[in-house]
Amino acid sequence: MDKKLEGILDILDNLNSSINIVNKEDLDELYENLEDFRMLTKDLDVILNNFGSLDKNNGDEIEKMLFELHRIITTFEWHFSEISDLNTKILKNYQDKINND
Structure with a gap:
């Protein structure tokens, strides 16, 4: 899933590069957040892998x-949500930006 999110960011970055709706720092931060997402995925894997060994009677x-x-x-x-917000910013402004330039 992290590769798919990175692909989405790549698309948004590519579109934004010609119209500059979103500042580069905001995009860079979302790319940096992908590492946190990867770690979170690993945390979830641990829970999923260990669930069978949990004592279901231990509240x-x-x-x-x-x-x-x-x-x-x-x-x-x-x-x-963060990536969706970025997508929405570009969506709301893209057409106006390309039509006015």
């Missing part, structure tokens, strides 16, 4: 795992 252990899942899911949402 503390299950609660800890569920809180960790919540953290991962909400952070995934944040990453997608």
Whole structure:
């Protein structure tokens, strides 16, 4: 999935390079965030791989795992939201920019 997000950023970066709707620092930050996304994916893999060994009768252990899942899911949402916001900025302004230049 991280390669697909990077592909989306590449498209947005390419489009933005000719119209400069979004500043380069914002784009660079999203590229840097991809490493955090990769780490998050690894955290999720650990949970998925270890779920079978959890004691389903141990409420503390299950609660800890569920809180960790919540953290991962909400952070995934944040990453997608940031890229979506960038896409929306370009979407709202692209046509006007290319028609006015």
